[in-house]
Amino acid sequence: MKPVLPKIQSPEDLRSLPKEVLPQLAVELREFILETLSAKPGHLGAGLGVVELTIALHYFFQTPEDLLIWDVGHQCYPHKILTGRKDHFDSLRQLDGIAGFPTRTESKFDVFGVGHSSTSISAIIGMAIADQLQGNLNQHIAVIGDASIVSGMALEGLNHLGSTDLDVLIILNDNSIGIDPSVGALKEHFFQLENGGNHSVFEDFGLHYKGVVDGHDFDQLFKAFEELEQIRRPKILHIKTTKGKGYTQAEADQVKWHAPGKFNKATGEISKSVQNKISFQQIFGETIADLMRENPNILAITPAMLTGSNLVKAKIEFPKRVIDVGIAEQHAVTFAAGLATQGMVPYMAIYSTFLQRAYDQVIHDVALQNLPVVFCIDRAGLVGTDGATHHGYFDIAFLRSIPNMIVSAPMDDKDFQNLLYTAQFTESPFSIRFPKGNSDADVSTELSSRFNFEKIEIGRAIELKKGNEVAILTFGTIGQRIQNVLGEISFKEKYGHYKFLFCKPFDKSMLDQIFSQYQTIITFEDGILNGGFGDAVLEYAQEKDFKGKIIRKGYPDEFIEHASIEELEQEIGLDEEGILELLLGLI
Ligand SMILES: Cc1ncc(C[n+]2csc(CCOP(=O)(O)OP(=O)(O)O)c2C)c(N)n1
Ligand SMILES: CC(=O)[C@@H](O)[C@H](O)COP(=O)(O)O
Numbered sequence: 175m176k177p178v179l180p181k182i183q184s185p186e187d188l189r190s191l192p193k194e195v196l197p198q199l200a201v202e203l204r205e206f207i208l209e210t211l212s213a214k215p216g217h218l219g220a221g222l223g224v225v226e227l228t229i230a231l232h233y234f235f236q237t238p239e240d241l242l243i244w245d246v247g248h249q250c251y252p253h254k255i256l257t258g259r260k261d262h263f264d265s266l267r268q269l270d271g272i273a274g275f276p277t278r279t280e281s282k283f284d285v286f287g288v289g290h291s292s293t294s295i296s297a298i299i300g301m302a303i304a305d306q307l308q309g310n311l312n313q314h315i316a317v318i319g320d321a322s323i324v325s326g327m328a329l330e331g332l333n334h335l336g337s338t339d340l341d342v343l344i345i346l347n348d349n350s351i352g353i354d355p356s357v358g359a360l361k362e363h364f365f366q367l368e369n370g371g372n373h374s375v376f377e378d379f380g381l382h383y384k385g386v387v388d389g390h391d392f393d394q395l396f397k398a399f400e401e402l403e404q405i406r407r408p409k410i411l412h413i414k415t416t417k418g419k420g421y422t423q424a425e426a427d428q429v430k431w432h433a434p435g436k437f438n439k440a441t442g443e444i445s446k447s448v449q450n451k452i453s454f455q456q457i458f459g460e461t462i463a464d465l466m467r468e469n470p471n472i473l474a475i476t477p478a479m480l481t482g483s484n485l486v487k488a489k490i491e492f493p494k495r496v497i498d499v500g501i502a503e504q505h506a507v508t509f510a511a512g513l514a515t516q517g518m519v520p521y522m523a524i525y526s527t528f529l530q531r532a533y534d535q536v537i538h539d540v541a542l543q544n545l546p547v548v549f550c551i552d553r554a555g556l557v558g559t560d561g562a563t564h565h566g567y568f569d570i571a572f573l574r575s576i577p578n579m580i581v582s583a584p585m586d587d588k589d590f591q592n593l594l595y596t597a598q599f600t601e602s603p604f605s606i607r608f609p610k611g612n613s614d615a616d617v618s619t620e621l622s623s624r625f626n627f628e629k630i631e632i633g634r635a636i637e638l639k640k641g642n643e644v645a646i647l648t649f650g651t652i653g654q655r656i657q658n659v660l661g662e663i664s665f666k667e668k669y670g671h672y673k674f675l676f677c678k679p680f681d682k683s684m685l686d687q688i689f690s691q692y693q694t695i696i697t698f699e700d701g702i703l704n705g706g707f708g709d710a711v712l713e714y715a716q717e718k719d720f721k722g723k724i725i726r727k728g729y730p731d732e733f734i735e736h737a738s739i740e741e742l743e744q745e746i747g748l749d750e751e752g753i754l755e756l757l758l759g760l761i
């Protein structure tokens with residue numbers, strides 16, 4: 175049979191095909207995704223799992239007039255390929271290329287921007303109510319995974335939806351896994367439904383329930399769509415799929431193949447880059463286990479990012495003290511607050527971008543009660559190819575404004591370990607932000623407790639180098655880059671370098687000293703400038719009536735798109751070359 179995929183530029187082309195060729199199209203689509211992703215890394219398993227579902231949805235419904243939302247959006251590659259982006263698909267997640275998640279500015283088929291999970295039900299209700307009020311007769315469909323539907327936001331959406339008369343179709347794509355194996359009580363309920371259980375929790379939410387349908391079987395999918403078309407009220411279709419479907423290796427190790435990086439399609443071998451340096455994630459994983467060995471009150475909490483946060487090893491050693499609560503950032507933070515009231519020492523491992531969802535819990539449940547929860551904020555700063563939804567550059571600003579909160583960031587591996595160590599002794603909430611990727615420490619660096627942890631004086635800044643013209647103040651790992659640049663620069667004596675491990679509390683006495691010695695100050699941070707570290711310096715400068723010049727460098731007041739971290743830093747001018755140019759321009 176002739177290939178079908180090359181003929182498809184839009185769902186209209188798809189809808190002109192006879193149903194019989196759809197299984198062949200599914201094979202071609204998988205092949206196309208595997209071929210591309212083996213060289214241009216991205217999220218693999220989730221997309222492979224929804225190939226038939228995606229084809230069936232665009233075939234049956236009149237997209238884009240019928241509105242289709244993909245929750246999280248990491249499974250959207252078949253959707254992107256079928257909706258006019260096939261020819262650009264090899265630019266996936268790269269500078270100026272197509273985004274890894276549905277994005278409204280990219281296509282009219284991406285009706286809602288996603289990246290963070292569990293938003294699809296709320297968004298589709300909003301669209302359905304708007305269409306009802308405006309008299310539009312289009313369909314409304316949201317596809318959501320088994321790990322995402324148990325999250326608070328999704329449950330709030332279901333609770334709303336079930337009380338309406340909206341003709342909305344929710345498709346629960348149940349593959350019995352998130353990134354890591356599913357957790358929580360509802361996974362057992364879903365399992366029972368798959369095995370003949372006949373009353374679903376969704377009916378109690380007021381939805382018509384249909385399940386469980388084989389999500390890889392076109393006939394079953396179309397039959398279910400036809401049946402549900404007649405039900406003109408909120409409804410849910412529960413389908414069972416296999417994450418990684420059609421690629422043996424991805425089916426066999428679904429955690430590894432969630433987002434495997436580059437790989438050899440023929441052998442299934444995942445490329446390993448030669449690692450000369452230790453990553454901050456490795457340091458975190460080793461150090462937290464070390465601290466847990468020493469202090470039985472320490473627990474580590476993760477909202478569904480056990481592998482990403484490098485907590486797997488600690489979980490094996492301390493199964494009861496490393497707790498994955500599922501996609502439940504809000505619950506995770508308040509749960510940590512509860513633990514802290516009873517004298518436990520919770521280390522909340524959370525990506526900066528996902529902490530955004532729990533902002534009220536940080537303020538109301540932790541900081542207001544001055545509870546000593548340790549926030550280990552991973553993926554802080556730019557994260558690269560995941561792009562705008564996942565960069566973590568707001569946290570300095572949003573944490574600095576909260577009373578009682580300690581806001582810290584290491585410059586290097588040792589600082590990081592010492593901050594993690596010190597945090598257990600404080601009586602206030604303590605945040606430690608660290609970036610994705612490598613530290614400057616060599617792979618041979620000893621990470622275990624044989625390295626002697628040192629208690630850090632909270633709030634104290636350190637003069638790394640005296641200067642006589644320009645004071646460079648850094649917060650976080652960007653300080654390492656400054657050190658590299660200073661190593662190269664002529665007129666070194668002109669530049670002083672001050673390391674601020676804490677943005678709050680702020681070392682005012684060090685600033686007093688800097689104000690008295692320099693007329694030019696430049697601040698560097700890997701966060702948004704609005705309200706960040708540089709602003710803290712400015713605020714104090716104004717208070718002290720400092721008359722010199724203050725320049726702030728960080729990220730602009732913009733949402734930054736996807737590309738490699740290095741490319742993005744270069745664009746912003748915060749790569750070594752950009753910094754060198756900047757510093758030379760100051761004298
Ligand atoms: C609020 C939020 N927390 C965490 C994540 C990270 N994350 C992305 S996909 C995913 C698992 C989703 O599992 P599921 O909904 O079952 O979809 P599947 O990958 O199995 O298709 C997680 C935890 C996220 N995107 N958003
Ligand atoms: C889709 C999603 O939110 C996650 O899969 C995210 O891409 C993980 O990021 P890391 O790869 O940095 O763990």
Ligand SMILES: [Mg+2]
Nearest residue numbers: 319320349351
């Ligand atoms: Mg799943």
